[in-house]
Amino acid sequence: MASLTQLEYVLAVEKHRHFGKAARACHISQPTLSAQIQKLEDEIGFVLFDRLKKPVIPTDRGARYLAVAKTVIREYGKLAQFSGSDKEVSGELRLGIIPTIAPYLLPLFLTDFTQRYPKAKLIVEELKTESILRALEEDRLDAAI
Template sequence: MSYIVIDYLMRPTLRQLEYIVTVARLGRFGLAAETLNVSQPSLSAQIAEAERELGARLFERSRASVQPTATGTEVIRRAQNILREVEDLRAAVSGGVPFGGRLRLGVLPSIGPYLLPRVVAAIHRAQPDLRVIVREESTQHLEQGLTAGRLDLIISTPEDHPNTRQTRLFNEKLWVAVARDDPLSQATGPVRAESLSGRIFLTLDRRHRLSRIVYALASDCGGIVSDEYEGTSLDSIRLMAASGAGIAIMPELYAMQHKDRKTEVAIRPLAIAAANRNISLLQRASDSDPTGLDLISGALLSEVKSLGLS
C-alpha cells in the first residue's frame, strides 16, 4: 500500500502575508513591527523566510524607507486578495458578519460628517457585530489606501480612481460663501459665472478633487484662485471668506448645514454647468463583491434620498 504525504502547512503563511502587506503599507519595518505588536528582528526574519520560500526579493531596504520590488508589488497585491478572502471565510462561518467584522471605510472630509452619521447608525442596527472604522482623507490618500488594501471601500469622486468598481451615489452641486458685506450677499438666488469675474477663490489644498474643480471654475469665470491661502478644512475656508479674503466654494452637503443659519457668511447656489461633482462608493476592480456590500450601498443610497440628493 502506498501513501501520499501532503504538507498542509502553507508557505508563506498567512501571518507572513500579513507582515508583508503591513510593511508595504507603512513603508518602514520599525513602524510595521510596532503596529503588528512584534519585535522588529522577528518581523524581518519572517519576511526573509517568506522571500526564501518564494525565491524572490520582495523589498528594497534603505535607511530612509522600504520599497517593494517589481516582484514584491505583485506578491503584495495577491497577498491582499488572499487576506481579504480569509476575512470573508471567517465572516461566513461566524454568523455571517460581513467584512470579517470590520469595515475600513475611507471618505472625503467634505462628505463624511454630513453623510455618514445616520448611515453608520443604520448599518449598526442591521449588523450590530460589524465595526465601521471611518477614515477621512484627501482624494490622493484615499486612492493610496484603497490600492494598498488599507481601506476596504471608499466614498470619493470616481474620476480620481479609475481602476475601481463604482456604485454611483449622487451628483453634488457647489455653492458659494461670501462675507456679509460682500455685494453677492444682497441676493438669494443662484450666482452666475459673470458675477464671479475678477474675484479671488478660496479652496482646499491640491490633494483634493474639490481644489481642481475650483481652479477650473475660476478659469471659466475669469477669477483667480488665492495663492496666499489653502484651507485644510471647509470650516477654515468659510471663516476666511467671512473675513473678506475671497469667496469660498462649498459642496452642497456642507452648504445645506449652514445656509439657513445666521452665520458670518451668506451662502448661495452656483448656476454654472461645471459647478458640481459626482460621488460614488468605490471598491478595487480586482475584488469580488464582498459580503455586505449591498448593506453598505443600500444604507448610503437611502440617506442620499432622504437628503434630497440625486
C-alpha cells in the same frame, strides 16, 4: 508557502514603508518581523522589498506579490465572517482561479476551509482570466481570484 501571518507582515511593511513601524503595528518585535519576511523571501525565491531605499519600497516582483497577498487576506476575511455558524454552512462554492497563482493561493486556505465548513463543497476551476470573467457573467462561478 506563505502563512497568513507572513502575508499580514509584508502588507504591514508595505503600508508603513518601515520595518520598525510595521512591527509595532503588528505588535511584534522588529527582529521577529524581519526574520519572518526573510524566511518568506527564501521560500519564494525573490526579494519583496528594497531595503536600501528609505522609505522601504517593494521591488517590482514584490509589488506583484503584494497585490496577490492583499487579495488572499481580503478573501480570507470573507471566509472568517462565517464564524459562529461554521457547521451550518453547506452547498457548493464554485471558485475560479488563474493557473499561475492557484498553486500559491489554494494551499493557504483550502485545508482551513474544508475543516471549518465540512458540509460545504468547494469546486475549484483553473481558468484563464477571460474564461473566468465569462463564467462569472454566466453564473457558472460564484467567486474568482
